[in-house]
Amino acid sequence: MEERTIHMELCSSRKQKPESSQLEFGKVFTDHMFIMDYSDELGWHDPRIVPYQPLSIDPSAMVFHYGQSVFEGLKAYITPEGDAQLFRPEKNFHRLNRSNQRLCIPPIDEEFGIKAIQQLIALEKDWIPTAEGTSLYIRPFIISTEPYLGVAPSRHYKFIVILSPVGAYYKEGINPIKIAVENQYVRTVVGGTGEAKTGGNYASSLKAQEDVAKKGFAQVLWLDGVERKYIEEVGSMNVFFKINGEVVTPALNGSILEGVTRNSVNQLLKHWNIPVEERAISMEEVYEAYKNGTLEEAFGAGTAAVISPIGQLAWNDEDLVINNGETGDLSKRLYDTLTGIQYGRRDDPFGWVVKVDDSNIHLKASV
């Protein structure tokens, strides 16, 4: 395909960057963003980097009414040498296109998407915070913008990438969370959109999350929507259980999101010769393992927290305290290894990191 040039329009004044210690998640955005438009006639066109600014969208645009949208989430990290790097961005763009397919959104060129992100990050490199555990969160997303109230796939879209410097997920080091098994609400079901990273899955999760937060839980553990027996995900992370020396994570059954961190954990475990199985696992099985003392660890895995140990799991009237409520050795080892690779402090035997080339950016930026 033809080489596409990303037009750049730079802002005249830069925003003040927040102190590392003040950083939260997803509240502050950088000076620029990437946009590309789609129409049936032109395909994806007019890729550009512009000052971060409000979108001007017709009130009848489909995204406001029928939720036709997808997104991704990944991070850029600064290495000890001062380079910017990404972690497995090709996985995110591959998943984005699978989400697109489920939501009837035209696919984007994955290589070009990664190139666009690299160019944007090179431009915004001094927005990547450097304090321990901080990073630059990258949010690519696609929204349907056709001004039409018919229930049908939109014929106009915008692909946008915004960047947000984020603080350490664990302010005081990796820490176990309390979660509650959700019996009333479900996140999604096989045949629905659970495999796709689309707004509706998150909208449907808010109520359960709000209800358990009132009772002091950080997240919910989702069960399957059919039998309400099998474990699916925890909050917006994938979930793993270490039972009697073996690690089990729910198999990708059509309603579970295929996490990049999930995939990386599976690869690391195999690399370490720790048995790992992807299969259906019921809450009953986890409870039995807990009762007979073989439930050794449980943890969530996702881009935001990387590894989130589960210290306590509430199920009906039972309260399962896992590994004395402390971070398990395997959780810690996975966390240290993954963050080590992400921040360039460790070897990368799998070729997961992608350096951001910022050598040409000043030239391009001055065009």
Place this chain on the structure above:
Amino acid sequence: MEERTIHMELCSSRKQKPESSQLEFGKVFTDHMFIMDYSDELGWHDPRIVPYQPLSIDPSAMVFHYGQSVFEGLKAYITPEGDAQLFRPEKNFHRLNRSNQRLCIPPIDEEFGIKAIQQLIALEKDWIPTAEGTSLYIRPFIISTEPYLGVAPSRHYKFIVILSPVGAYYKEGINPIKIAVENQYVRTVVGGTGEAKTGGNYASSLKAQEDVAKKGFAQVLWLDGVERKYIEEVGSMNVFFKINGEVVTPALNGSILEGVTRNSVNQLLKHWNIPVEERAISMEEVYEAYKNGTLEEAFGAGTAAVISPIGQLAWNDEDLVINNGETGDLSKRLYDTLTGIQYGRRDDPFGWVVKVDDSNIHLKASV
């Protein structure tokens, strides 16, 4: 509560109105729209009628990422006397608040919402088309606008009402449609958001709709997400079957939208002493009735088409031709009665219609 004044800012020039014969669904919008904002500090505030215009929304606004949105759909009709009227708007606003509850969106004052719509319609009255079967479609909707990427209920919203003149759903009178039973995809499931009118339910339906459209079907018939046996809805309508003189419609089980037309059909049938049951009904049961000759009629019911007779129903390798593929007597009677009441051509024994008072609008508009 305090009396709230709706501030009005009128546009300087009016758009040209489309010819009645050119009207489609949801593509043309009137000169003005209603907006009201929400913040945790101020609650719902600043209700205003302004020129129809693009919304300026931060790219990090939650609606673009986590699909936290709800909507409604109703119509304004012109009576033979030239009055504008609504059909059961209190049902729509009541449902809007139930959707709000499921999606963690703060409730709106239902009476005030109806008042706002009336004021907007009074102002736009000459946009209501008068040709047979045409009407003014009213789309109230709420979107989450907080600029924050955390997965949590937004703390900022916009409630907006836009209006679109729409053509007759049936250009050549009421006409049966061909539908296909959907076996692969599901719309939603009990415990999900099926009862709520929220974008995600529609986003998840697009793929199935697109697939069957290629095979010449107008809509899909959704089965339940648990057993894939019981009938839920047809496309974005509720569905009814007349079997051996009795009418059956799926009971509201938590994953079915409670349609205003569905409710009105149930009331009319009772009024006419035609037996009607709300209960679980399987595709197997419908097929059995078809085979033994007792499946007399099937139809969808919703605001857009009012009554949509089902002439043909494809299920696995079977092709059920219902009532010789023609509009049944009951479908016709329901359609004539409902549209007769909606357009003010028939008596309204149930007190369903609400007149739009436009006596003060010119005074208000000139403020």
